[in-house]
Each structure stands twice: as C-alpha cells, then as structure tokens.
Amino acid sequence: MLFPKDTMTREIKDLSGIWRFKADPGNEGREKKWYKEPLQDTILMPVPASYNDITQDAALRDHIGDVWYEQTFRVPRTWTGDRIMLWVGSACHHAAVWVNGVEAASHKGGFLPFEADITDIALPGQENRVTIVVNNILNWQTLPPGRIKTFDDEKHPAGYRVQEYFHDFFNYAGIHRPVKLYRTSRLHIQDVTATADVQGGTGIVHYTVECSRPEGEVRLRLVDEAGIEAAAGKGSSGHLRVENARLWKPLQAYLYTLHVELLGPDGQLADHYQLQVGIRTVKVEGTRFLINGEPFYFKGFGKHEDSDIKGKGLDQAVNVKDMNLLKWINANSFRTSHYPYAEELLDLADREGIVVIGEVPAVGFTFFNYNDKVYTPDQANDETLAHHLEVLSDLIARDKNHASVVMWSLANEAATFQEEAVPYFKELADTARRLDPQRPITIVQWPLPDKCKVAQFFDIICVNRYYSWYQDPGALELVEHQVEWELTNWFRNFQKPVIMTEYGADAIAGFHQDPPAMFTEEYQQELLTRYHNVFDRLDFVIGEHVWAFADFATKQGITRINGNKKGVFTRQRQPKAAAQMLRRRWAEMGEYPVKTGAAEIIAGAEK
Numbered sequence: 001m002l003f004p005k006d007t008m009t010r011e012i013k014d015l016s017g018i019w020r021f022k023a024d025p026g027n028e029g030r031e032k033k034w035y036k037e038p039l040q041d042t043i044l045m046p047v048p049a050s051y052n053d054i055t056q057d058a059a060l061r062d063h064i065g066d067v068w069y070e071q072t073f074r075v076p077r078t079w080t081g082d083r084i085m086l087w088v089g090s091a092c093h094h095a096a097v098w099v100n101g102v103e104a105a106s107h108k109g110g111f112l113p114f115e116a117d118i119t120d121i122a123l124p125g126q127e128n129r130v131t132i133v134v135n136n137i138l139n140w141q142t143l144p145p146g147r148i149k150t151f152d153d154e155k156h157p158a159g160y161r162v163q164e165y166f167h168d169f170f171n172y173a174g175i176h177r178p179v180k181l182y183r184t185s186r187l188h189i190q191d192v193t194a195t196a197d198v199q200g201g202t203g204i205v206h207y208t209v210e211c212s213r214p215e216g217e218v219r220l221r222l223v224d225e226a227g228i229e230a231a232a233g234k235g236s237s238g239h240l241r242v243e244n245a246r247l248w249k250p251l252q253a254y255l256y257t258l259h260v261e262l263l264g265p266d267g268q269l270a271d272h273y274q275l276q277v278g279i280r281t282v283k284v285e286g287t288r289f290l291i292n293g294e295p296f297y298f299k300g301f302g303k304h305e306d307s308d309i310k311g312k313g314l315d316q317a318v319n320v321k322d323m324n325l326l327k328w329i330n331a332n333s334f335r336t337s338h339y340p341y342a343e344e345l346l347d348l349a350d351r352e353g354i355v356v357i358g359e360v361p362a363v364g365f366t367f368f369n370y371n372d373k374v375y376t377p378d379q380a381n382d383e384t385l386a387h388h389l390e391v392l393s394d395l396i397a398r399d400k401n402h403a404s405v406v407m408w409s410l411a412n413e414a415a416t417f418q419e420e421a422v423p424y425f426k427e428l429a430d431t432a433r434r435l436d437p438q439r440p441i442t443i444v445q446w447p448l449p450d451k452c453k454v455a456q457f458f459d460i461i462c463v464n465r466y467y468s469w470y471q472d473p474g475a476l477e478l479v480e481h482q483v484e485w486e487l488t489n490w491f492r493n494f495q496k497p498v499i500m501t502e503y504g505a506d507a508i509a510g511f512h513q514d515p516p517a518m519f520t521e522e523y524q525q526e527l528l529t530r531y532h533n534v535f536d537r538l539d540f541v542i543g544e545h546v547w548a549f550a551d552f553a554t555k556q557g558i559t560r561i562n563g564n565k566k567g568v569f570t571r572q573r574q575p576k577a578a579a580q581m582l583r584r585r586w587a588e589m590g591e592y593p594v595k596t597g598a599a600e601i602i603a604g605a606e607k
C-alpha cells in the first residue's frame, strides 16, 4: 500500500483535527448500529492522538473495549469520476470504518495502515460522514498479545475485568496516525518496489511497478537532489543505472527521487507517484554488519512512540526533536521497539541518515520463566502465527523502500527457549527472507545463549539484558563479569555478530547519590559505562542500543514509578547525566570503535 502523497495526479485531504468521540463501556454500539446516524452525546477528541490522557476521566484512560470516532468531510466536486480512498495511518488495535453508514473497511493490528476504496459510497460535493470504531482489547491472537482477566469472587464487583498484557508500555489506544482522503485516477499505480545495488561507482536501482490494470505504459525517472535526471526507464520492471552514484550513508543521507508515471491507453498521464530512494547496500559478513561494504557500528537506542498528552499519537514536533537529539548525542540508529513506527518518522530517518531496525509488534511473548509454556492451543497458536505472518508481510510491504531500514526484527524477547518456537520462528524467518532477500533479519533475545533454540535462523544476535538491575540489583561490580560471560557465550554458540539491543537502569531525573545507588542518575551512568567497557573488548559486538531513548508510560504497577524511567532523556526530552556521557563516548568512538583485547576474547570464544 502506497503512502498517500500529493503528486502531479493525486490529491490529498488530511482529516486530522477534532473529531466527535464516544466511549462504549456497555459495548452496545455495534449492535445498535451507531454508525447509521450521527453519534449522540459526544466529546471532542483530537486525531491523531491516543484518547487515554486527553480527558480527566480515569475510566476513559483505563477503558477496555470499543470507542467511536466520527467526522464529516467533503469530497471536492472536482474528484467526481476518480477513485476515492480513505487511508487510516493506524488505529490501535482493531477498527471498522463506515462512510455514510456503509461499512468500508475493517482492520486488525494497531501499528500499520489500512485503507478503503470509498468511490461508490462517498458523495462528491456533499457532506459525508465517517465513523470509526476502535477496540483496544488484546488477546493471544493479537500482536502484542494479552488476555482479559475476569473475577469470580466476592471481593470484586460482578463483571469486573482487567486487560492483562505482558509488555512494558501503556496500552494506548485510538486513532494514532492521520486519516487521509485521497484521489487517484481509476487506472492507477498500486505499488512500487525499489531496491538498490552498487557496482563500483555505479548505483543500480531495481524496480517493479504494479498497476491496477496491465494496459498502461510505465515510465520512470530518477532525479538527484539538484533536480537533475540521473537515469530513466520504461516498463513495469527493470533497473536504472546511475553512473557516479551518490550513496545513502549513515548520517550522510543522499536521496534520489523516483518518479513513476503511468500513461493510459490514450497516451495521457493517468497516474504519477514519487518515492525517495537511497542507493545503499546492506550485508552481514563474518562479524561485521556492512553498509555500502563498510563496517557499521550501531550506536543508539530502543525507542517508543510516546509523549505527554498525545500518548502514541503522531507528533511531528516530537519526531523532529527526537531526530535532533539522536544527532546531538552522536547516535546513528534506533530500533522501532516494539512495533512499526509511523511512516512519517521513517521519512525523517531516511533524510537524516539515521539507521533503523524495524520491529514487528511481537512483544510480550514470554512469561520470563523457562517452564511457563507460551505456545499452547489457547495462547500462541496457529492463528497467532498466521497473524504474525500477516503483520510481518504488511510491515515489509510498507517499509521496503526506506533506505534507513536495514534489518527486520521479528520479535522482542519471545520464548525462543521452547521447542515449539522452532517451527514458529523458522516459518517467520523463511517468510521474511522470501519477501525481502536484501535485508538481514534478527530476533531480539531474552533467554541465555545455551537455552535459545532459534538464533541459527537469523543473521545477527540481538540481546536484551539487565545485569545489576533485575538480576543482582545494585551490584554494579558484577556487570562486566556477567556481560562478558554472556556475550562471549552467544558468540561461541552461534558464531554471529552481536548487538546489545537493550541494557539500562531506571533513573529518576534529579535523583543523585554517590557512590551510585539504584534509581539515581549516577547509577544509570555507571551501569552503562561498565557495559561499554565490555563491548570495547569484544570484537564481535557490533552495536549498542541503550534502553531507552526517553522515559515512557507503562501500566501502573509496583515496579514502575509513573512509568519506565530507563530513558536517557526524560519523557519531555531533557537529558539525564547518562546522555552527556553517551554524547562524549559516541563522539570519541568515531565511526567504528577500536576494540581492545579482541583477539584473546575471540580465541577464547572459539574454544
């Protein structure tokens, strides 16, 4: 599905703004067909935004079930006869859409877009009504998974229930990304795939264009940043050769624009779409992750889409600020932990040269206990796998053209130590490789190296670990010994490069203590430093992503003080002491760290 864009032939109306909103605690709206008439007794709700923190009502913040959104819009009269589409950037987690009371689309999965062809429902020139019901319930057949807990005891009022989930971020819900109305001609471009290769100084852009009907003629033009044509081609697939190509490089992005034009049988321009294309290669070779043949060291963070008031709602001010902070701190990359982020953010990453690991929303797939089964007929089952495969395919389809995205992560901290994980993740890994033969794949690990049964299917070992935090809390003196022991074993067992995708400690901004104690800025900084001492000794460690970029909201619980405070920045994006340390470290490191003691460690690991 192509991101809606204004082009020579396409037009967009952004329906973001204030919508009418109504929660449905009695779960009656669908049965009573609330979409047939204008919603009654509504409140104002901004789109895009999570609805949870917008009002002063705790019941809405903690609501479980359906909420209803409604907006009116006009389709310009000039669009008459065109194909009219309604695009929803994301609705967390399930949604159904009606236009003028007629069902137009339904979708499961809160972090990817969907769209509806409303050509036959929308009335050009007149007022139309769109109604969207959004449901936030998580179960074992959704990603991320969850379960509704009901109580059958005298201590709880009848019917009391809670939404349980096993991941560590607040279950924000609502319409999180813009809703757009756009038009294309009936004969239109459906999809464009552009992958790049480099041969000497020549860049090669392989392309495929899918159109709604085969009879049109496809023409392509690749234009450089100065607006000069670098290559041109014809036909629905082929390749464009760019002599002396400027490569897309980390922190030195260079983007060409690919113009795709579809001519109708009359030779007239029927559709035009344009795409930013970065010419770059990615490859894993031995213990190195190569971008354009050069070893790349991942410096950065696991992040969240999370900010005050809007929750997970798209906020380009926050996104640009985050890009600026990444550059300020001398980072070069982040992981879209733990779900696909907005395409608007990936566009920024493409432009800034920030490298991205794109993650499927498979988080909370373990009970952090080697004996608790996850893959059972009533938990992670065939339906879960089918949905996981569907989300993976949709993610690759959406983000395949982003130069910034260099690797896919198929899950975060899944129960990869259980036998049933083997066929489950083998099928996912095979599918990812079939859909995208270019990019390496990974899965982010929780089990210890001798317990994991699936790492062989992946290119890179990504490890999350919290020594001296969840294990041996307060014992900073153990960090180096334990990290070195674990990472060396990962390498010894699988002979693949390792990225530490999560390590960190909660620090409440303004809490200080020396010698360092847990929850202080000093402790966070010291813990990270001790991890770094180990990374600098291990040649096969090719990246460090601190958990987390910024503090973020979680569900309430006794281990969280107004959210997760492992951010190096506060939720308002102010630096803690660790941020200054990282900024210095990553500046001094240059592009690739000098590893000390690498030879001995590798020799030890190979024994």
Ligand code: BDP
Pocket: 167, 168, 169, 338, 412, 413, 464, 502, 547, 564, 566
């Ligand atoms: C890891 C998770 C991450 C959590 C983090 C933590 O991947 O989502 O927020 O732990 O506990 O297990 O801070």
